[in-house]
Amino acid sequence: MLHHLLRSTGDETLSTAEDQNLSATKGETGPIEIPIADFLKAIWLNRRWLAKVIGLGLLVSIGIALIIPNQYTSTAQLMPPDPQSLSDTSMLSAITGASPIGASVAGGLLGTRTASGTYIGILSSQTAQDDIIDRFDLRRIYHRKFYYQARDLLTERTTIVEDKKSGIISISVTDRDPILARNIAKAYIEELDRLVNTLSTSSARRERIFLEERLKSIKSDLDASSVALSQFSSRNATLNPQTQGQALLLSATNLQSQLIIAQSELNGLKTQYSDDNVRVREARGRVDELQRQLNKMGSPGVSTEGADLKTDQVYPSIRDLPILGATYSDLYREVTMQEAVYEALNKQYELAKVEEAKEIPPIKILDEPQVPEIKSSPHRSVIVLLGILISALAGIVWIVVCKLWEISDGSDPVKAIGMAIAHSFRSGDAVAPN
Numbered sequence: 001m002l003h004h005l006l007r008s009t010g011d012e013t014l015s016t017a018e019d020q021n022l023s024a025t026k027g028e029t030g031p032i033e034i035p036i037a038d039f040l041k042a043i044w045l046n047r048r049w050l051a052k053v054i055g056l057g058l059l060v061s062i063g064i065a066l067i068i069p070n071q072y073t074s075t076a077q078l079m080p081p082d083p084q085s086l087s088d089t090s091m092l093s094a095i096t097g098a099s100p101i102g103a104s105v106a107g108g109l110l111g112t113r114t115a116s117g118t119y120i121g122i123l124s125s126q127t128a129q130d131d132i133i134d135r136f137d138l139r140r141i142y143h144r145k146f147y148y149q150a151r152d153l154l155t156e157r158t159t160i161v162e163d164k165k166s167g168i169i170s171i172s173v174t175d176r177d178p179i180l181a182r183n184i185a186k187a188y189i190e191e192l193d194r195l196v197n198t199l200s201t202s203s204a205r206r207e208r209i210f211l212e213e214r215l216k217s218i219k220s221d222l223d224a225s226s227v228a229l230s231q232f233s234s235r236n237a238t239l240n241p242q243t244q245g246q247a248l249l250l251s252a253t254n255l256q257s258q259l260i261i262a263q264s265e266l267n268g269l270k271t272q273y274s275d276d277n278v279r280v281r282e283a284r285g286r287v288d289e290l291q292r293q294l295n296k297m298g299s300p301g302v303s304t305e306g307a308d309l310k311t312d313q314v315y316p317s318i319r320d321l322p323i324l325g326a327t328y329s330d331l332y333r334e335v336t337m338q339e340a341v342y343e344a345l346n347k348q349y350e351l352a353k354v355e356e357a358k359e360i361p362p363i364k365i366l367d368e369p370q371v372p373e374i375k376s377s378p379h380r381s382v383i384v385l386l387g388i389l390i391s392a393l394a395g396i397v398w399i400v401v402c403k404l405w406e407i408s409d410g411s412d413p414v415k416a417i418g419m420a421i422a423h424s425f426r427s428g429d430a431v432a433p434n
Contacts, residue, residue, distance in 0.1 A: 042403045043396060053395035054388060061387020065380035072178035073376035074185045078192075079364035080116045080167030116162045116169050119192060123160050123171065126151065128191040135187060136180065158188075168366060178372045185369035193363040204355035211349040218345060222338040229331040259290040 043050065122128060129151045133139060144150040159172040171188050175181040266283040273280050 039400055039403060043399050046399050050392070050395040050399065053398075054392050057387045057391020057394075058384065060391075061384045064387070065378060065383040068378045068380075068383075069176050070375040071174050071176060071377040072181050072372040072374075073172050073174045074178065074181040074369045074372050075170060075172040075367070076185045076189060076365065076369040077367040078119065078169040078171070078189070079366050080169070081119060116167045119169055120160050120162060122192055122195050123169075123188055124155070125195075128188070128195060129154055131191055132184060132187045136184065141180070154184075158184075160188075171369070173369075174376060182369045182371045189363060189365060189369075196363070204352055204358070208349065208352035208356050211345055211352055215342070215345050215349055218338060218342045222335065222342055225331065225335045225338055229335050232327060232331055259287065262287045262290055 130147060133147060133150050133154065138154060139145065139147070139150045142150050142153050144153060157174045159170070159174075161170050162168070163170070171185055173181045173185040173188070175184065262283065266280070266287050269277070269280045269283050275281075
């Protein structure tokens, strides 16, 4: 291999051509020593060509900078959670599907770092990402067919980091659409809150779930009992058998006393007038009406299960009340008992929700995600500057290589191989690779 050595000789100037001829006559291939001034002279002589290369690089870099679409980044910051509230690794293992060994390793890691690591694990989980993908239909937006492809792109555009000193979690989402970037960052916070509350395994949560199921069952039974009681009361005009019985007895007593008075008046009128007298007929009609009402109040007419009242009955008879009262009492007792149980369970349910809220750490948002006003990338000026530097460097390297090629001796193996390859291509005798 030919080694090219560039060395500045200061005041001394060596004749490279003579040295090369001398080396060639001796059959030796040594390093080529060229003063830097020769390279600078070569660059100066090719300055116009170098300017064209730099100009071409400038145009290409400007085109690339204009083609790259704008990217917008929305950032949200969360306060660190309570370390004691997330010390159990079962929540993280349930989300990520980790094995018991992985869960124990995660527990060991969490013991040596802040509890924010659990939040980061939840935010980076497949469950949270799939929910976000479904919510915003990211497979269509990202032009991806499968979920894993959309997850990879979402992970690439999302940055979740923790400040080791303060424990503050930063969630940054980058997208071409600034509104979508803000919405996805906000969705990460909502998914974190939902998963923390859903997958909590605290005792207060288990108690709350049990009480919630029991309340649903008791509420269903209470509604059925209330409907049965109301239908029974509607069919038999039974509201409160005890109070209703006392009222009926009082009404019957009043009717009985009025009937006795009316019968006494009728008997007195019969001693003075004939049966066809108007006053006698009126007194007899009053007695008959009072007797009919009294008979209706005391006549039985229902079975033990109750029966529909007749059209002319406004309330059940006195003899029917004890029979109706037994059924009514059973239905009323059932409703009252279920109401008491429902109220007691409801109080315990509210207390369990309060305890659960104390045990589950709330998601405390330090900075809400906002719609970014300016783009985060690309940095077009940097791209253009890099394009100019790369094109200038490439042009200078090409000039140097050409200069080295020009002054190299024909016996140099590298030049010999290069000339052979070039000759084969020009002659069309290049061998196709197998």
